[in-house]
Amino acid sequence: MTDNKAFTPDTAVAEPNTARSSNASLKTDALPPAYNTAVESLKDLNSKANLTEKDQLEEAEYCPFEHRDPNGASAGGALAHLLKSSLGTGILAMPMAFHNGGLLFGGIMTLIVGFLCTHCVHILVKTSHNICRDAKVPALGYAETAKTVFEYGPKGLRPYSNFAKQFVDIGLMATYYAAACVYMVFIATSFHDVINYDAGLKWDVRIYIGFTVIPCLLIGQIRNLKWLVPFSLMANVFIVVTFIITLYYMFDQELDFKDKPLIAPAAHIPLFFATVIFAMEGIGVVMPVENSMRKPQQFLGCPGVLNTAMVTVVVLYAIIGFFGYVRFGDEVRGSITLNLPDGSWLGDTAKLLMAVAILFTYGLQFYVPNEVLWRKIHHKFRPEKHNITQILLRTGIILVSGGIAAGIPNLEPFISLVGAVFFSLLGIFVPSFVETVYLWPDRLGFCKWKLIKNILLGIFSLLALVAGSAASIDEIINPKEEV
Numbered sequence: 001m002t003d004n005k006a007f008t009p010d011t012a013v014a015e016p017n018t019a020r021s022s023n024a025s026l027k028t029d030a031l032p033p034a035y036n037t038a039v040e041s042l043k044d045l046n047s048k049a050n051l052t053e054k055d056q057l058e059e060a061e062y063c064p065f066e067h068r069d070p071n072g073a074s075a076g077g078a079l080a081h082l083l084k085s086s087l088g089t090g091i092l093a094m095p096m097a098f099h100n101g102g103l104l105f106g107g108i109m110t111l112i113v114g115f116l117c118t119h120c121v122h123i124l125v126k127t128s129h130n131i132c133r134d135a136k137v138p139a140l141g142y143a144e145t146a147k148t149v150f151e152y153g154p155k156g157l158r159p160y161s162n163f164a165k166q167f168v169d170i171g172l173m174a175t176y177y178a179a180a181c182v183y184m185v186f187i188a189t190s191f192h193d194v195i196n197y198d199a200g201l202k203w204d205v206r207i208y209i210g211f212t213v214i215p216c217l218l219i220g221q222i223r224n225l226k227w228l229v230p231f232s233l234m235a236n237v238f239i240v241v242t243f244i245i246t247l248y249y250m251f252d253q254e255l256d257f258k259d260k261p262l263i264a265p266a267a268h269i270p271l272f273f274a275t276v277i278f279a280m281e282g283i284g285v286v287m288p289v290e291n292s293m294r295k296p297q298q299f300l301g302c303p304g305v306l307n308t309a310m311v312t313v314v315v316l317y318a319i320i321g322f323f324g325y326v327r328f329g330d331e332v333r334g335s336i337t338l339n340l341p342d343g344s345w346l347g348d349t350a351k352l353l354m355a356v357a358i359l360f361t362y363g364l365q366f367y368v369p370n371e372v373l374w375r376k377i378h379h380k381f382r383p384e385k386h387n388i389t390q391i392l393l394r395t396g397i398i399l400v401s402g403g404i405a406a407g408i409p410n411l412e413p414f415i416s417l418v419g420a421v422f423f424s425l426l427g428i429f430v431p432s433f434v435e436t437v438y439l440w441p442d443r444l445g446f447c448k449w450k451l452i453k454n455i456l457l458g459i460f461s462l463l464a465l466v467a468g469s470a471a472s473i474d475e476i477i478n479p480k481e482e483v
Contacts, residue, residue, distance in 0.1 A: 072295075337354045
């Protein structure tokens, strides 16, 4: 039935072909009409079958990476974004984490928690890639990944797809708003230490929180990311200068290891985990960075953007945490910059530069959750009222944040509380749960080892949440007396 004419070279002799064609035509004309109809039907059937096979092949070969923006971020740009988002207030809190964990325990567990956080980001991104391929979409955010996994998951969980999306969205908003409160406390505490010492004042830190709210109200009204770029650039310069000054003070005298415990008291261990999780988790930044890449396949793998960034972050965190605790001992505070000598122009410069850098970063920290919130509620207001509504909404949220910061002005337990409640859920629990839903029931590996692994991750995150929250709240209610 194959038409071999298609394979006949152009230089073939014409006469035999013509004769053969004439004979075929005569034979066909001599056949009954029913036979001709059957042949045409068979040809049409073959054509449809080939078309169906082609469609199936195209569906099987859908690759979301091929549909990304060709002008997206490079691997180097994505790496820079991840590093920038990780090297902020978190790394400055690591000496306090080692104070709550001990030198040996803190060093080992920092590496282990770093590995777990990296693994959870890895499974979230990998699951997102897989569900993008199934759903035939180029990219999905964190909340959209959770929703789509539930939509394509077991039938019993499909009705909860919208709940999964709302849970992640609300969790991300709460995380960013809580971190913004931590920013306020950090800024106010830095100015409190410098001004009170140099001017001989005895103002409470809550007064400085009140002053901090004023510039936050102005920066928080910026709704266009391009207007935040200059603030971000200046913040980067200030942070680099602060790190250099901090490293100078960390190694300006001989380090004493004798009075530092290898393992801290058991009551402090939950605070260690909560602080480290707060410092390392950047789960809210991961999916936007990955989605912006023109070659997202370079995000995972070895070395890959994720592994390179996390190895760098974990090593830096371990070094700063270890030597920062050795240098300042039990007097270490929620940010190591607050341990720099009072009255020293270099130390004061580092404190104020870091405070201003965090203030400039506040705009970006506040921008992300407001965009999510506004997408959810803007349809409830008339278009002509959108501008005044956004102004009032942002003002109200910042004032409430200032009130929360004033209610919890102790930086150390505040950081631990935010890490325990929000980052343990979004950074560890949700990625492991989403992967389990996607792989259920027959893709969980040999003896369902992935299910067992994800159950253990879930238990760890819930223990960090409960124990870390309890320890943090206890410190908030019963704060340590300042020396």
